Amino acid sequence: MNYREIFKQAGQGKIAPVYVLYGAETFMIEEFIQFMKQQVLDEAAIDFNFSLYDLEETPIQEAVLDAETMPFMDERRIVIVKNAFFLTGGKSNSAVEHDLDSIQKYVDQPMETTVLILIAETEKLDGRKKIVKQLQKDNTVVSFPPMHGQELWAWMVRQANKQHAQLEQGAATALERIVGQDLRRLTQEIEKIASFVGQGGVITEEVVDQLVSRTLEENIFGLIDKVSALELEQAMRIFYDLLKNNEEPLTVLHLLARQFRMILQVKVLTQKGYTQRQMASQLGVHPYPIKLAADKSARFSEAALRSILIYLAEEDFRIKSGQIDKVLSMELFMMKIKDLLQVRA
Structure with a gap:
């Protein structure tokens, strides 16, 4: 089920006893929880009938016990469980001991007076697990992918x-x-x-x-735009503007290296036939930076990108070892970019 359908059903009063919400769009997950509170709970009794548990801190059996409790002065209660690792292929990193049989038994026979919402911040659930199969069968598993x-x-x-x-x-x-x-x-x-x-x-x-003020990331991509077009005066202006905003030259260098590395990765994955969505999943980043990197990858040869990354790594060492001033290093990089761009395999 997609998130638009779940909003629609909840708005029509069709409330399921258990939901699984997963995906990268955590803002929309939070919006759905607020929407459910408005749809399900009496405002006067929210404090008695709304609970939030984080499985990094609290055992699942405590959340289940709460879910099995009758609501107070209302028809339903809502129990939220964050970091539901047992729905994914991963394991909990905390020392908390979880009785996973308790949540399986609850899902088998959920309380009609409770809305249990399990949240997993992951791109994919582990469909091999019994509990995931059951929840998918009940059609209460909802994906919240990034919008674009x-x-x-x-x-x-x-x-x-x-x-x-x-x-x-x-x-x-x-x-x-x-x-x-x-x-x-x-x-x-x-x-x-x-x-x-x-x-x-x-x-x-x-x-x-x-x-709207520009993010540091967008300024870095803007810097790359000007550098790749050999518009060095404009590139210098962006760099000096970043300095005026108290950005560290070494931070700018690291972000430049990160973005050039992403452009290289996108270029290589494009040649292997990956879609931008597959690249985002493979690299563990939001799809939008992938889109920006893909737009720029055609401007660079693979060899030039590798040459730029090697140069930036060497400059990082020279700055940290006191061999060169950090501002001068960035200025020299932009002056040498023409030679770096001409590198061929």
């Missing part, structure tokens, strides 16, 4: 509408370019911009560029 493309833009439009503002498509594209796909920060930025344009106002691309 038209789906993300439509979500941003809805967020703007909630603030009584209109969001132009160009503005949505600019927001994704600057902020990425972090729904929490996108929500904050849209609320800020909507307040600026006022009720009934229109959020344009120009307003977004004026009001």
Whole structure:
């Protein structure tokens, strides 16, 4: 089941006794929990009938015992269980001892007066496990993958509408370019911009560029853009702006190395036929940086990328060993980039 369907069903009063929520989009998982609290619980009795457990700190049997307890002054109670490792192929890293038989028995016969929500921050559940098979059969397993493309833009439009503002498509594209796909920060930025344009106002691309501060990651990609195009004056300007914002030159070097490494990895995986979504899963990163890296990978030969990474590693050593000033090192890198880009296998 996808998350849109689960919101729809809950809004219609179709509440399941057990849910499994998994995926990278933790903001939407939190939104669903808040939605369920509004749908299921009487506000006056929330403190008595809402519980949150983290299996890194609390044994599962305590959460099960709570789930087996009748609600107080209400028809239902909600029990949230975070870090439900037993649904994945992984193991718990904590010293807490869990009685996993207790959760299996509960899932076999759940309380009708309890909504138990199991949360696993993972891209994939372990479908070989009995409990996962049973929950999938009951159709209460919900994936929350990252949003992208038209789906993300439509979500941003809805967020703007909630603030009584209109969001132009160009503005949505600019927001994704600057902020990425972090729904929490996108929500904050849209609320800020909507307040600026006022009720009934229109959020344009120009307003977004004026009001939304760029992330360090986007500035680094911008720096790579200018460097790869040999627009060195603009590249230097971005670098000096980062210094004015109190960014450490060594931090900039490390981020440059990380992004060039990702561009290399994306280039290699593209040649092997991977999709961008598969790359994100393989590399353990959000899909948006993969998209940015893919857009830039065609500008570099594989040999040039390896040459750049070797150069940055050597400069990292020279800076840390006191052989060169860290600002001078970055300035020299941008002056030498033309030679590095011409390296061929």
